[in-house]
Amino acid sequence: xxxxxxxxxxxxxxxxxxxxxxxxxxxxxxxxxxxxxxxxxxxxxxxxxxxxxxxxxxxxxxxxxxxxxxxxxxxxxxxxxxxxxxxxxxxxxxxxxxxxxxxxxxxxxxxxxxxxxxxxxxxxxxxxxxxxxxxxxxxxxxxxxxxxxxxxxxxxxxxxxxxxxxxxxxxxxxxxxxxxxxxxxxxxxxxx
Amino acid sequence: xxxxxxxxxxxxxxxxxxxxxxxxxxxxxxxxxxxxxxxxxxxxxxxxxxxxxxxxxxxxxxxxxxxxxxxxxxxxxxxxxxxxxxxxxxxxxxxxxxxxxxxxxxxxxxxxxxxxxxxxxxxxxxxxxxxxxxxxxxxxxxxxxxxxxxxxxxxxxxxxxxxxxxxxxxxxxxxxxxxxxxxxxxxxxxxxxxxxxxxxxxxxxxxxxxxxxxxxxxxxxxxxxxxxxxxxxxxxxxxxxxxxxxxxxxxxxxxxxxxxxxxxxxxxxxxxxxxxxxxxxxxxxxxxxxxxxxxxxxxxxxxxxxxxxxxxxxxxxxxxxxxxxxxxxxxxxxxxxxxxxxxxxxxxxxxxxxxxxxxxx
Numbered sequence: 025x026x027x028x029x030x031x032x033x034x035x036x037x038x039x040x041x042x043x044x045x046x047x048x049x050x051x052x053x054x055x056x057x058x059x060x061x062x063x064x065x066x067x068x069x070x071x072x073x074x075x076x077x078x079x080x081x082x083x084x085x086x087x088x089x090x091x092x093x094x095x096x097x098x099x100x101x102x103x104x105x106x107x108x109x110x111x112x113x114x115x116x117x118x119x120x121x122x123x124x125x126x127x128x129x130x131x132x133x134x135x136x137x138x139x140x141x142x143x144x145x146x147x148x149x150x151x152x153x154x155x156x157x158x159x160x161x162x163x164x165x166x167x168x169x170x171x172x173x174x175x176x177x178x179x180x181x182x183x184x185x186x187x188x189x190x191x192x193x194x195x196x197x198x199x200x201x202x203x204x205x206x207x208x209x210x211x212x213x214x215x216x
Numbered sequence: 217x218x219x220x221x222x223x224x225x226x227x228x229x230x231x232x233x234x235x236x237x238x239x240x241x242x243x244x245x246x247x248x249x250x251x252x253x254x255x256x257x258x259x260x261x262x263x264x265x266x267x268x269x270x271x272x273x274x275x276x277x278x279x280x281x282x283x284x285x286x287x288x289x290x291x292x293x294x295x296x297x298x299x300x301x302x303x304x305x306x307x308x309x310x311x312x313x314x315x316x317x318x319x320x321x322x323x324x325x326x327x328x329x330x331x332x333x334x335x336x337x338x339x340x341x342x343x344x345x346x347x348x349x350x351x352x353x354x355x356x357x358x359x360x361x362x363x364x365x366x367x368x369x370x371x372x373x374x375x376x377x378x379x380x381x382x383x384x385x386x387x388x389x390x391x392x393x394x395x396x397x398x399x400x401x402x403x404x405x406x407x408x409x410x411x412x413x414x415x416x417x418x419x420x421x422x423x424x425x426x427x428x429x430x431x432x433x434x435x436x437x438x439x440x441x442x443x444x445x446x447x448x449x450x451x452x453x454x455x456x457x458x459x460x461x462x463x464x465x466x467x468x469x470x471x472x473x474x475x476x477x478x479x480x481x482x483x484x485x486x487x488x489x490x491x492x493x494x495x496x497x498x499x500x501x502x503x504x505x506x507x508x509x510x511x512x513x514x515x516x517x518x519x520x521x522x523x524x525x526x527x528x529x530x531x532x533x534x535x536x537x538x539x540x541x542x543x544x545x546x547x548x549x550x551x552x553x554x555x556x557x558x559x560x561x562x563x564x565x566x567x568x569x570x571x572x573x574x575x576x577x
Contacts, residue, residue: 136443139444140443146373
């Protein structure tokens, strides 16, 4: 027989065992009587298994998730957040934290969600705007460098490109309309 | 628009005519969104929070959905206003407790509210009476797109929308239905239902979310996971779970009528009597009585036209709403008396129950 299970939250012998099947993945939580009561597991009013799984995955005895995070960067360069802050609050400090503490986040997600990859809505406009902004910054830097190095032909090309990108909606719409038009033509020619 | 004007305006929840699906009182969808390059509200310093608040209020207020709206810092609202907004499910209890650097934007018909600097920078919510997952999604999707035109969302191609708590990553979407399940409660099947729903990856909670009780036999059922599945797939899965709970509830009602109609009619008849004659009524007792009356309407004991009254009172019997009518900071005994008076008045000319429909010949 298996050795008695320990409570995922406090480590005492567990007497309440929850199993949840999401898709075909099985998630288990083991709790002692007291923690089960405290978390409302026995209450028909309901409880959230996700929160329990989150806490269980943060318990160093229950999984190595936090240790894995510790071996990576210990402080988020963007906001100063540390893994022990996460242990305390159960929330991260800033969007950048998910990169900084990727080693800690990934194992957590597996037990928490249906998958580990986003497959839903994407903020196209925000992404477009950002890449446009990045491109403008890049071109501007290139232009300054070209002028400094007296590469005037390059500078003129960069200036024209900048001007085109800075014309807002009109130029963007043109490129967007032009793009989908070409692939079908290519496939039809290859089919022949 | 001022908050007092908003609360006096007919709202989706308190003034809609009978919903098509009797069991589902309302449908809600919320999206968690954050601004790229800024600390989450729980970690941000106060000046950062104020900066984010100002930006979000401007961006959200400029959307077509929020043309006529209340747009206010939480600190400027009175305690009573906040309580009423919580009772109408427009803001969370957590947000109503924040002192500084948080805000709300709520549209006129109160179908859409945006909380600023709650757990995430933005919590966008759409609320519709009845079973309306599709409609709610298309509305919130459009609002989200409009806000995105103005703000840079924190987004990662792998993890989706980045949120303070990893349980909301991915779509950042929580969809829920508020369900009226009196027959499942009376026939003690709720525990079984909760367990089954949990196994399907959905969460059951009381009327006001985590840790709240389910007075009035009203439960909230929502999706638990947000990552690894598209919004449409989550809504489809939730929709089919909700549909099957509706069927279970309707079956339980049939069964109660068949096996124990005397006991059921007794409960409903007594509820009617108390609501017409009470002089002291707590909000939780009111919820339970109104819940029974609503069941009576579903069973055809009362005319369908009376549903609007019970649905409205389910919201308006709550402490904040009663206090707003009382016009002052009432102590709870006075509030109970006022609530009872209100019920006597509302139910004075409420049609008598007609049990003949179900009487066996």
